[in-house]
Structures are given as C-alpha cells and as structure tokens.
Amino acid sequence: MDLRFSEQDEDFRKELRSWLDANLPSEMREAAFWADKSDDESFEIRREWEANKAKDGFAGIVWPEEYGGRGGTPTMKAIYDEEMAKANAPSTVNPLGLAFLGPTVMALGTDYQKREIIKPLLHNEVIWCQGFSEPGAGSDLAALQMKAEPQGEDYLINGQKIWTTNAMHGDKIFTLARTSSPEGGKKHAGISMLLVDMHQPGIEARPLKQMTGASEFGEVFYTDALCKQTDILGGEGNGWATAMLLLSFERGSSAIGQYTEFRKMWEEVTNVAAQVERDGRPATEDPVLRQELAAALIELECLKYHSWHVLTQTSNGKDLGFEASMTKIMWSETFRRVSDAHEKVVGTAFQVPELGQGLSIEELTTMAMWSRSCTIWGGSQQVQRTVVAERVLGLPR
Amino acid sequence: MQFQLTDEQRALQDAVRSYLRDRFSATQVREFYEQPESDGAPAPLWQALGEQGWLAVLVPEEQDGIGLGVLDAAVLAREFGAGTVPGPWLGTVLAGEAIRLTGSKEQQAERLPALAAGETKGAVALVKQGSTPVPTSAPATSSGGTLSGSLGLVEYPELADVLVVAAQDGLYLIDPKGAGVTVTPTTALDRTVRLGTVTLDGAAGERLEGSTPELVQRLLDTAAVLVANDLVGIARRALVDTVEYDKTRVQFGKPVGSFQAIKHDLADLHIAITFAEHAATYAAYALDEQRPDAQLAASIAKAKASDAADTATAAMIQYHGGIGYTWEHHAHFYFKRCKRLQASYGDAAQHRERIAQLVIDAPGTQDEVTGVNPGGSSGVQGSGVAAGAAAS
Numbered sequence: 001m002d003l004r005f006s007e008q009d010e011d012f013r014k015e016l017r018s019w020l021d022a023n024l025p026s027e028m029r030e031a032a033f034w035a036d037k038s039d040d041e042s043f044e045i046r047r048e049w050e051a052n053k054a055k056d057g058f059a060g061i062v063w064p065e066e067y068g069g070r071g072g073t074p075t076m077k078a079i080y081d082e083e084m085a086k087a088n089a090p091s092t093v094n095p096l097g098l099a100f101l102g103p104t105v106m107a108l109g110t111d112y113q114k115r116e117i118i119k120p121l122l123h124n125e126v127i128w129c130q131g132f133s134e135p136g137a138g139s140d141l142a143a144l145q146m147k148a149e150p151q152g153e154d155y156l157i158n159g160q161k162i163w164t165t166n167a168m169h170g171d172k173i174f175t176l177a178r179t180s181s182p183e184g185g186k187k188h189a190g191i192s193m194l195l196v197d198m199h200q201p202g203i204e205a206r207p208l209k210q211m212t213g214a215s216e217f218g219e220v221f222y223t224d225a226l227c228k229q230t231d232i233l234g235g236e237g238n239g240w241a242t243a244m245l246l247l248s249f250e251r252g253s254s255a256i257g258q259y260t261e262f263r264k265m266w267e268e269v270t271n272v273a274a275q276v277e278r279d280g281r282p283a284t285e286d287p288v289l290r291q292e293l294a295a296a297l298i299e300l301e302c303l304k305y306h307s308w309h310v311l312t313q314t315s316n317g318k319d320l321g322f323e324a325s326m327t328k329i330m331w332s333e334t335f336r337r338v339s340d341a342h343e344k345v346v347g348t349a350f351q352v353p354e355l356g357q358g359l360s361i362e363e364l365t366t367m368a369m370w371s372r373s374c375t376i377w378g379g380s381q382q383v384q385r386t387v388v389a390e391r392v393l394g395l396p397r
Numbered sequence: 398m399q400f401q402l403t404d405e406q407r408a409l410q411d412a413v414r415s416y417l418r419d420r421f422s423a424t425q426v427r428e429f430y431e432q433p434e435s436d437g438a439p440a441p442l443w444q445a446l447g448e449q450g451w452l453a454v455l456v457p458e459e460q461d462g463i464g465l466g467v468l469d470a471a472v473l474a475r476e477f478g479a480g481t482v483p484g485p486w487l488g489t490v491l492a493g494e495a496i497r498l499t500g501s502k503e504q505q506a507e508r509l510p511a512l513a514a515g516e517t518k519g520a521v522a523l524v525k526q527g528s529t530p531v532p533t534s535a536p537a538t539s540s541g542g543t544l545s546g547s548l549g550l551v552e553y554p555e556l557a558d559v560l561v562v563a564a565q566d567g568l569y570l571i572d573p574k575g576a577g578v579t580v581t582p583t584t585a586l587d588r589t590v591r592l593g594t595v596t597l598d599g600a601a602g603e604r605l606e607g608s609t610p611e612l613v614q615r616l617l618d619t620a621a622v623l624v625a626n627d628l629v630g631i632a633r634r635a636l637v638d639t640v641e642y643d644k645t646r647v648q649f650g651k652p653v654g655s656f657q658a659i660k661h662d663l664a665d666l667h668i669a670i671t672f673a674e675h676a677a678t679y680a681a682y683a684l685d686e687q688r689p690d691a692q693l694a695a696s697i698a699k700a701k702a703s704d705a706a707d708t709a710t711a712a713m714i715q716y717h718g719g720i721g722y723t724w725e726h727h728a729h730f731y732f733k734r735c736k737r738l739q740a741s742y743g744d745a746a747q748h749r750e751r752i753a754q755l756v757i758d759a760p761g762t763q764d765e766v767t768g769v770n771p772g773g774s775s776g777v778q779g780s781g782v783a784a785g786a787a788a789s
Binding site: 001002003004005075270273274284287290291293294295297298299301302303305306308309311312315326329330333382384385386388389390392393394395396397 | 398399400401402403468640643644651652654655657659660661663664665667668671672673675676678679682693694697700701746749750752753756757758
C-alpha cells in the first residue's frame with residue numbers, strides 16, 4: 001500500500017498546474033463566462049483553447065511521442081484528468097476522437113491513416129464524430145442498417161445515425177455501415193468502419209435538443225454520401241471487431257476526473273443546503289438531508305478509492321477487461337446520487353434558476369439533468385449490468 | 398500508487414485462508430452451530446489463533462507480539478467474516494489494542510504477552526448499546542476507582558479474563574470474575590458468538606491512564622473498521638456462493654442465473670461490495686498512517702460495509718430460493734452474523750450522521766488528501782496538497 005505518486009508524476013502535475021495558471025484565464029473557469037454564449041461561440045473558444053494546449057504538449061498524455069503524444073503513464077493521464085477538473089478547465093471538443101479513434105488508428109490504421117488522422121485530431125484541426133447508434137439500433141448496436149455500396153472507387157452510403165455528439169461541429173465521422181449482406185444471418189458480419197467527410201452534399205446534420213435545452217448531439221442523415229473504399233479502418237467486413245477494440249480503449253480510465261468534478265458538485269450542493277431553509281433551520285441541519293448528503297459522499301469517496309484501484313492495475317500492466325463496465329456504472333450512479341441530493345435539498349426551487357440573494361443553482365440543476373443521460377450513453381446501465389453479470393461474475397447468458 | 402495489499406499481507410491472507418479451508422471449514426462451523434451450549438471458542442481453533450500469531454497482530458514486538466497494523470488485522474477479520482469463524486478474537490485484539498494505546502508500560506508488560514499468545518482472553522464494552530461509537534457514549538460510570546453500569550450484549554463475557562470498559566473519564570480494566578461484577582449470559586441468534594450482560598455494581602477498575610478521548614476514539618474507529626472488514630468478508634462470500642448456486646440451479650429449462658432480474662441485482666451487489674472492500678481497506682490503512690481523513694474513512698467503511706452485507710446476505714437467501722431459508726443451508730449463518738455486526742460500533746445511519754458532523758459541520762478537518770477543499774466550491778484553490786503527496 002502506497003498512495004503516493006512518483007516524482008515524475010508529481011513533476012508533471014506541477015508543470016500542468018503552472019501551464020493552467022498561465023493559460024486558463026480566471027473568467028473562463030466560471031460558469032458565468034459560458035452562460036451568455038451560444039453553442040457555436042463556446043465551441044470555437046474551447047476548440048482554440050484546446051488546440052493551444054496541445055501545441056504546448058498537454059494533449060494525448062498517454063499517446064506515444066511518435067504520434068505527437070506525451071508518452072506518459074496512465075497515472076499521468078489520471079493526474080491530467082484531476083487537474084483539469086479541479087481547474088474548471090473547458091472540456092474537450094474532440095472527446096470521441098481522443099478517447100477512441102486515435103488509439104484505434106494507432107493499433108489498426110494504415111500508415112496513411114496514421115499520418116492523416118492523428119496529428120490533426122490532436123490539434124483540433126479536425127473534429128471527429130462517432131456514428132454508431134441508429135434509430136433502430138441503440139443498445140442493440142449490431143442491428144444497424146446503414147448501407148455502404150461500392151460504386152467505382154467509392155462507397156455510396158445511405159442511412160441515418162442518431163445521438164451523434166458534436167454532430168453540428170463535426171468535420172469527419174467514423175461510422176459503422178453494412179458493406180455486405182450478413183452471412184448466414186449473423187448480424188455482426190458484413191459491417192465496416194468507414195471514415196467519412198461530413199462536409200459533403202450527401203451528409204446532413206440536424207441538432208437534437210436535449211432536456212437541458214442544449215444541443216450537444218444530433219442526427220446525421222446520409223443520402224448517397226461518399227467515401228473512398230480505402231477510407232475503411234480495420235479492414236472491410238471487420239467493423240464489429242474494430243468497434244469492440246475501439247470501445248475497449250476506455251477500459252483503463254480511472255474515473256478520477258469524474259470524482260473530482262462530482263466532489264466539487266457535492267461541495268456546492270452542501271453550500272446551497274446551508275442557505276436553504278427547511279422547517280425553520282438550514283437544510284444542512286435536517287436529519288434526513290444529512291443522511292442524503294452523507295450517503296452521496298460515501299459513494300464519492302468509494303469512487304475515488306476505486307480509481308486508485310484502477311490506477312494500480314493499469315500501472316502494473318494489468319488489463320482491467322470487463323471490469324471497465326463496473327467503472328462506468330460506478331461513476332454514473334455516483335453522479336446521480338449527488339444529483340438526487342441537489343434535487344432534494346432545493347425542493348420546489350429546482351424549478352427556478354436562483355434562490356433569493358442571487359444564489360444561482362442553474363448550473364447544479366443542469367448537471368442534475370445531465371446525470372440522467374450518463375446512465376444511458378456509452379452503453380446503458382442495463383447493458384452494463386448484463387456485461388458485469390456475465391463477464392465479471394460468470395453468470396450464464 | 399499501489400492501492401493494494403503488500404506481498405506480506407497477501408501471504409497472511411493465504412495462510413488464514415488455507416488454515417480455515419483445512420481445519421475450520423463449513424463442516425466445522427456447522428458442527429459448532431449445533432453446540433449452542435458450548436463456551437463458543439473451539440479449543441483447536443483458539444490454539445491455532447495463538448500459535449499463528451493471529452492474536453498478536455497488533456501487539457508490539459517488545460510485548461511478544463508481531464507489531465503489525467490495523468490493515469493486517471483487517472486482513473484476518475475479513476477472512477473470519479468470510480468463514481463465519483467463532484471465538485473471542487475481536488474482543489481479545491481490541492482489549493490488547495486498548496492497553497497498547499492507553500495503558501502504562503507496566504500494564505502493557507503485564508497483560509499484552511498473555512493476550513498475544515492466547516493464554517488470556519479479552520472482552521470489551523466500549524459503547525452504550527445502540528449508540529454511535531464516540532467517547533461520550535461510554536456505557537459505565539466511574540466513581541472513586543469503582544465502576545457501575547449495565548453493559549448490554551458484551552461478546553464472550555463469560556470467557557474473558559480481562560474486560561475493557563469505557564466510563565465517562567476513560568477506559569478501565571475489570572476482572573470479569575471479581576467482586577461487584579455479574580455476568581448474565583443471553584442466547585444469541587448468531588451462534589458464532591456468545592453474548593451476555595455484564596452488571597457492574599461498584600466493581601474495582603484499573604484505570605488505563607493514557608485513555609484520552611482522542612485515543613478512545615481511535616480505539617472505537619479501529620473496532621468499527623475491523624467489524625467493517627468482517628462484514629465485507631461476509632458480503633463477498635454471500636455473493637460468491639449465490640453466484641455459484643445460480644449458475645447451476647435450473648428452472649424453466651435454464652440456469653436461474655441467466656435471468657436478468659437476478660443478474661442485474663447480483664451485478665449491483667458486486668459493485669456495492671467492491672466499493673465496500675475498497676473502503677474497508679482504505680480505512681484500515683488510514684488509521685495505520687494516521688491520515689487526516691482517518692475518522693471519516695472509518696465511518697465510510699462501516700456505513701458502506703454494513704449496507705453491502707445487509708443487502709448481500711438478504712440476496713443470498715432470496716436467490717437460493719426455498720433451500721436458502723432452511724436450517725440446513727448456511728445462508729442463515731451469514732445473515733445472522735451480519736445482523737449482529739452491521740449494528741455493532743454504529744450502524745450505517747449513525748455513521749452517515751457522523752460523516753455529516755465531520756464534513757458538513759466542521760469542514761476542513763477531514764479534508765481528504767487527494768481532493769478539493771470542503772467548503773470551497775470553485776475547486777481552483779490549488780492548495781498545494783498534491784494528490785498523495787501528504788501521504789506518509
């Protein structure tokens with residue numbers, strides 16, 4: 001048992017902190033800065049800020065140096081996540097590209113793909129979307145129907161994708177389509193992962209408004225859209241295996257960034273509780289709400305311990321395998337516990353942006369609503385539970 | 398970053414596992430269960446605890462102990478929970494720890510070697526029944542060196558050679574067979590323990606001079622953390638046995654473990670137990686290293702372990718179906734032991750209230766080493782307490 005980080009890791013933390021001190025203006029750390037900006041405006045600010053961060057070497061922390069990354073350890077990535085969350089730094093505009101596409105291209109891409117994709121991705125010159133879900137293929141991803149038919153040197157693509165994060169800002173999309181009929185009715189066969197330019201007449205992206213009012217995702221319609229037959233990642237007909245490999249790159253994630261963010265949220269909920277009256281006293285003195293806040297804190301601290309466990313495993317070179325599904329359930333459920341506490345603390349005032357004396361609860365309320373999505377996207381809680389039961393506990397299918 | 402047991406601690410874990418597998422497995426537990434009139438401490442088991450050094454784990458080497466930490470004791474507690482092991486191990490270890498923490502050199506020299514060897518047995522009465530484990534919940538009252546009070550549900554009072562009792566002004570050693578002490582045994586639902594009420598009526602007490610409220614609190618936190626580890630041992634075994642059974646029990650032409658109603662519940666349970674295991678491990682380590690959040694960690698561990706074991710032992714009965722409700726099946730061993738321990742040294746709700754006191758009422762005093770400052774909402778203070786840098 002040793003909870004210290006190495007000297008090298010701590011040096012990295014200092015370096016990152018001083019970069020943030022110098023390059024993240026204090027106003028950008030406040031919710032008010034972002035409140036009056038449109039989706040487009042804030043996206044462009046984040047895109048530029050993040051590109052500069054990459055230029056200074058604080059991107060692709062665990063990516064090899066040959067691909068423009070930092071060649072760091074999983075612990076350094078955890079420190080990066082923690083410090084970014086602590087500093088209220090803007091979240092990445094290229095999340096799917098960084099988390100999934102980059103590592104997959106490094107593993108399976110051609111030399112041409114490596115050269116053309118990785119560096120522009122890291123520097124936000126190209127924003128990547130992920131086109132997996134369809135209206136009829138959500139949790140059952142292999143039910144996807146989008147077709148890509150050969151036409152000369154190209155594929156002609158027709159179909160629809162949905163829940164596409166950054167649909168309105170994307171430059172390119174890595175997407176799953178059927179390039180041949182499933183053999184013998186095996187629905188996982190005949191799928192390919194295509195790399196498609198979103199700036200073409202055959203592609204139309206439409207925003208989807210979320211329950212928060214924001215439009216962070218959208219729909220993408222393909223009507224005779226084109227991509228070159230060489231723009232396949234992982235080989236024709238290998239799309240399912242490529243997608244599974246791609247999704248596996250999230251496995252080493254420690255959730256320390258989520259912990260830091262949700263712990264801050266808990267502190268804010270508690271601050272609000274101290275200023276909310278309930279039965280003639282502050283809500284922090286209400287015995288039931290105290291139980292609620294403490295219960296959320298217990299889950300938070302356990303999430304932190306679990307992140308230490310994940311980091312221990314990854315630093316020792318162990319693959320977490322399907323334990324990763326547990327980490328997703330853990331952080332998203334913990335997020336909901338904190339959100340539940342907020343909802344209970346403010347009561348009817350959940351309806352309004354401010355609680356007297358200019359105390360804004362708008363951001364907390366938006367987060368509480370956002371927490372409802374985190375148990376759906378990236379594999380719903382029910383799918384993840386099945387994975388944990390079958391792959392971790394070994395229960396029969 | 399190595400959040401895991403050391404090689405030595407794993408070796409200890411292997412040793413106790415293989416001892417229990419070979420010498421005190423489910424068969425012996427069942428035989429023991431059918432002897433409720435026995436003294437509750439099977440002689441070969443007690444002898445082995447002494448010989449293996451498992452009673453000496455927290456006793457310093459100068460008093461013939463092996464001078465390890467709470468985390469090492471926690472490794473043992475967890476295996477004893479998993480095996481529903483009977484006997485006054487916890488009372489003996491806690492009595493020794495009380496003397497180590499707060500006794501004089503003479504008291505330590507006189508008492509600790511015999512406790513470490515298992516030649517004498519200990520019992521403790523540190524909190525009033527139903528109270529949160531804090532120093533102000535002392536069950537006895539002292540007056541001029543003698544003690545009075547009714548100490549309910551003391552573990553193994555009849556077997557104990559020395560009883561550690563908390564009074565309003567600190568800890569005392571009592572001879573359970575001495576004048577002014579009456580021990581009344583009570584039948585316990587959990588047959589892996591023996592319980593009794595100890596009535597003190599002007600009993601002579603030998604004061605542990607160093608027993609400050611801080612050290613009494615540390616002892617109470619140690620007790621809560623060891624019990625939390627017993628509980629996670631119970632919870633994990635309850636889950637593992639249930640999963641094994643549901644893989645093979647066939648209904649509607651399929652193993653019942655293939656049904657999602659069961660699968661999802663067991664997946665949630667696995668996650669809750671994993672959290673509880675981490676918390677029970679960290680809390681023991683935090684006590685050993687005297688980390689600033691040691692008290693918070695103890696309450697997190699006890700609350701989480703109590704809840705996880707409560708759910709796990711109930712699920713064990715439910716997901717075994719009718720057989721799980723029978724006397725012949727061992728599910729009730731786990732269920733009953735869990736009921737006893739989940740409320741010992743504070744139940745989940747009491748520890749959650751204590752967490753609220755530590756973090757909401759007095760922010761900053763229990764700041765966890767890695768995280769943000771409680772009370773500060775922006776999280777940008779860059780307090781200089783780098784993650785883990787303050788860990789010793």
